Amino acid sequence: MVTAEAGRSHIVVVLYGSRGDIQPGVCLALELLERGHRVSAAAPPNLVEFARTLGVGEVYPIGTDTHTAWSSDEAADSRSRSPIARICYALKTVRDGFAAFDRSLTGLFVGDDAPLRDADLIVAAPLCQDRCLAVAEKLRIPLVVLRFGPMSENGVLGAVPGLTDSWSPEWKRRSWRLADRVTWLATGWNEASFRRRLGVPRVFGPLPKRLSALGVRQIQAYDPAIVPGVAEEWGAVKPVVGFFDLAPEHRAALGEWGGDRAELVSWLDTGEPPVFVSFGSMPIDDPDHLIALFSGAATELGCRVLFTLGERRGVDPLNPGVYYAGAMDHSGILPRCRAAVHHGGAGTTAAGLRAGLPTMICSVTADQPFWASRIAALGVGYGTRLRGLTGAIVRDGLGVVLSPEAAAAARRLSDQLVAAEKAVAAAAATVEEVLVAAS
Template identity: 35%
Template structure:
C-alpha cells in the first residue's frame, strides 16, 4: 500500500510522524512524507522518502513579526500570523498537498493538514486517517487550547462554547483557500468545519499523546478517537538524524561531579533575548543552590562562548532519555515530545509555555501535581524561583515517579500503525 503523509509545522510536528512512517515501511508499505522544506533533510536522514510541503514555519517564528506574536503569548494572535503566511502560500500549499498525495492508496494527515487532506482524499476516493498531538476536538472537560487562562476551571458549557468559537474561526479563516483547492479537484464548495467533515465520513482521529495527561477526555469520545501515547524514534534512527551526536560523555561527567542538575531548554521555540534568559537561569540556580544544565538548541547561544556561573553548563544537542534520568527537575516550553521525556524520567516539570497547546500542558502538569506552569511572557527571576523551588523536594519527585509508571512507553507506534492499516480495510 502506498501511504502519503502531508505535514507542516516544526520538528516537533514531524518527529513522531517519522517514527510512524518507519513502522509502516517496516510492514511493507511505501511511505512518502511531505515535510516543511527545512525538515526534508531530517526525514530523508531517517530513511524515508520526502518531498517539500508547506512553508518554513520555523523561519516565520524566527522573523521579527513572528517574534512579536510569540512574545504576546496569545494563541489567536499566532493563528492570525499563520493564516497571514498561509494566505500568501495557499495555492502553492494546495498544489504541494495534491502532489504528495498523488497515487496514494491511503492518506495520513496532521492537525494542520487535515482540512486539505480530507478534500484530496474525497477527490481520490481513498481512506484518510488523521493524527492529533493534543486535544483539538470539542469536549466539555477542557477548553480550546489558549482560549482561556490556563488556571481557570470553567463549567462544561463554557468549555464547549470555546470549541464552537474556535472551530467557526478556523472554518471562516481558511474556507476560501480550501474551496480553491476543491475547485482544483473538481469538488463542490464546502463551508463545513474540518471536525464536521471528518465526523461525517467517520475518519479515525488518532491521539498521539497519553490519556493520563487529560483525565476524563477519553470517556467523552468514542472509538473513532483512540489514544496511542507518544510516538518515539528508535535508537538507530535517532543516531541517523543526529539526536545522539552530542557530547554525552562530557555532559554525564559534569552531572556526576555534583548534585543532579535542573534542566532548562525551550525546544524549537525561538527566544528574542537568549542572553537575558541565560542570566535569569544563572541567577535563580545560584539562589536556589542548584546546578543548571542549559540546552542551547532553542537559541543563538554559542556553547563555546556563552558565560554563566560555575553551577551552569551550556550544552548542545543530547538524548533526553540518556540525560534526563540524572536530572533533578526540568524547565521547558511544554511541547508534547519534551514533556513526555521529562515526565517519563520522573522529573518534576515547570512548563514555561509560549503558545498553542503548550499552556494546556502547563495547566495539566500543575493540576496533576507533576510540576508548575509559568507563561513565558511572565517569566522573571523572582517568578522562576517561586515556581521552581517547590519542585525540588523528594515528595514531588516521588509523585512524578509514580505518575511516570502510568505513561505508555511501549508499543505506541505499533498501535498507531495497526489503526492506520485497519482504516484501509
Template identity: 50%
Template sequence: MIIDSAATVFGDYRAGMQIVLMFYGSRGDIQPGIAAGLELQRRGHDVAIAVPPNFVDFATGLGLRAYPVGLDTSSVWDTPNAKKVLATKNPYTKFTLASETIKAGFAAFDADMIALLCGPDPVLSGVDALVSGPLCQERVYGFAEKLGIAFSVMRFGPFSENGIIGAIPGVTRDLPPRVNRASWRVSDALTWTFTRGAENTFRSKLDLEPASGSLQERLTRDGAVQVQAYDPILFPGLAEEWGEAKPIVGYLDLPAAARGGLTESSRSDPALWSWLTEGDPPVHITFGSVPVRDPVALTDVIVRAARSVGVRTLITMKGRSDGPDPAHPDVYFARALDHAAVLPHCRAIVHHGGAGTTAAGLRAGLPTMVCSGGADQAYWGAQVTRLKVGTATRLKGLDEATLTAGLREILTPEAGEHARLLAQHLIAPDVAVSRAVDILERSAAA
C-alpha cells in the same frame, strides 16, 4: 476489496499499501509521524513522509523516504518580517505580520503538495491513504478527498468537543461537561469563520466544491479516523467519553534502534556526557522552536534563578554554541538533545509546553515547569499543574522571581514523587506506536 498480486491480507488490512504521511511544524510535530511511518514500513507498507525542508535529512536518516513541503520551520521566524512580529507591541501590527508569515507558509505548502500528489505529473501516484499531523489536517483532508482515498489524522492533544476539558485552558477546566462541550462548539465556529475563506480558496485549486462546514464537522460526518497520540492518564474520563471514535493510544516515540542513528548531543558527545555524570543532576531548560525576543537577557534570567536555588542547568537555545558556559561552569548549552538519552539524568525540566517536550519530560519522570508561549502550550501547562507534577506560567515576561519560584516548586520532594508515579503509569512508546499503526492500517484498508 480487490487485492493486487503484490499485496497480502493480514486480518482486516493488507500489507503492501502505499501510505503517505504529512506532518508539519517543529520537531515535536514531526517525530511522532516518523515513529508511525517506521512501524508502517516495518509491517511491509510502501511509506513516504512529507515534512518541512529542515526535517528531510532527519527523516531519511532514520530510514524513511521523505519529501520537502512548505517552508523551513526552523528559520521561518528568523525572517525580517517575523522579527518585526516579535519586536512590536501593537496587537494589530503583530496579528497582521504574523498572518503574512503564515500565509507564505500555506502558499509554499500548497504548491509543494499539489506537485507531490496531484499535479500534471505527480511525484507520488497510486497512493492508498494519507495520514496527517494536526497542523496541516485541513489541507491533507482536501487532498484525500481529491484523490478519493482514505484519510486519518493524528492529534497531539484533546482539541475537539468533549466534556472533560474545555477550549480555554485554565478557565474551562473545572466547569460542567455541558459548558466544556459548548466552549468547543463556540471555538470551532469561530475558527471556521476565520479560516473558511482561505480553505475554500485552497479547495478551488483542487477543483473541489467549497466546504459546507468546519473541519471537525466534516471529519465526524465522514467517520474519519482521529488518532489521539497522547496518554489517557492525563485526561481522566476522556477515553471513556470518546471511545473508538477518537482512540487515545499514548505518546508515540522513536524505537531505540532508530535513535542510535541520531547525531544529537547524548552519549555520542563526550563533553556533555562528562558534564552530566560528574555533577548533580541538572535542570533541563528548553523553549523548543518558540522564538525568544532577547535570548541573552533570558539566559541571564535563567543563570541567576538557577544560582539562587543551587542547581545546575542544561540549556537548549537557538544561537548558542554547544558546550559549557565559560563564565558559569554549572551551565551547559546544547543546540539539540536526544531526550530519551539525556532526560533520565536530569532532576527537573522547564520548557515551553510543546506536546512532544511535555511527553518526554513526563516519560522521564521529571517534575515540570511550563512557560507557555502560544498554540496548545497553555493546555499542557494546565494539565501539569492539575496532575501536581509541576507548575505553569507564561514565557512572555518571565523574570528571575517567577522562574525562581517555579524552580523551588518543582524541586520539592512532593513534585518529584508525583512525577515519578505518573511516569510509571504512562503507556510505553512502543505500545502506543503499535496501537496507532493498527488503527491507521485499518483506516487505509477500509
C-alpha cells in the same frame, strides 16, 4: 478506492510545522515501514533530511522552510514592535506558508505526473487536516488524522484552559463548538479556495464536525493518563494511544549530543542531576536574558542547570554549575536530570514526563498553554507564559518543580504512561484497520 492489499499499501504521511510537529508522524511512518507497507512522507524542506536520516527514504519537500519563517531578522523585528506589527507578520507568514503548502500538495497528489497519485491512504498531521481531507476526497481514498492534544469536542476538558475548567460537561462541549465555529469563520475561506483548486465539492461548517460525520479515525498521540476520561468518551473513533517516541536505534542515527559528548558526560558525573532548560525551535529574541534568569534562580536554589539555548557551548567559565549544549536526544539526557523547563511542545512534554521529571512549562503558542495547565493540574509541575517571564516567576516555578512532592508525583505519573513502542504500534494498527475497511 483502495485497491492495494492492506499488507502492502501505499501510505502517505503529510507533515507540516516545526520538528515537534514532524517527529510523531515520522515515528508512525517508520512503524508502518516495519510492517511492510510502502510509506512516503511530505515534510517542510528544512526537515526532509531529518526524516530521511531516520529511515524514511521516500520524503518530499512541501511548503516553506518552517524554521526560517519564524527565526528570520524580519520575524525578530516584528516581535520587537507593536502587537499589531506582530499580528500582521504572523498573518502574512501563515498565509504565505499555506499558499506554498497548497501548491506543493497539489503537485504531489494531483495530475498524471504527481508522484503520490497512487496513494491508498493519507495520514495527516494537525496542520494538514483540512487540505488532506480534500485530497483524499479527490483521490477517493481514506484519511486518518493525527492529533497531538485533545483539541476537539469533549465534556472533560474545555476549549480554554483555566477558564473552562469548572464548567459542566455540556458547557465544555459547547466551548469547543464555539471555538470551532470561530476558527471556521476566520479560516474557512482558505479551505474553500483549496477545494476549488482541486475541483471537489464546497463544504460548510467547521472541520471537526465534518470529520466526525464522515467517521474519519483521529488518532490521539498522547497519553490517556494526562487527560483521564477523554479516552472513554471518544472510544475507537478517536483512540487515545499514548505519546510517540523514536526507537533507540533511530535516535542513535541522529547523533544528537549537543556538542562534546565526553565533556558533557563528565560534567553530569561530577555533580547533582541538573535542571534541563530548553525552548526547542521557539524563536527566542534574547537567549542571554533567559539564561541569566534561570541560572540566577538556580544558583539561589542550589541546583545545577543544563541549557540547550543560545550559541554558547561547554561549562560556563564563571559558574561551573552551568553547562551549555546544542539540541540533543531527550530520551538520552532527561533521565539524568532532576527537572525540566521548556516551552510545552507535546513531544518535549512527553519526554520529560516519561523520564519522571517535574516540569516547568513557559508556553508560547498553539497547544502549549494546554500542556502547561495539565502539568499543573496533575501536580507534576508549574505552568506560565514565556512572555513577561521575571526572576520572581522563575524562582517560584523552580521552587515547585524542585519540591519533593512534585518529584514524587512525576515518578508516579511516569509509571502510568503507555510505552512509546506500544503507542506507535496501536496507531499503526488503527491505520491498517482503516485500510482493510476501505479495501
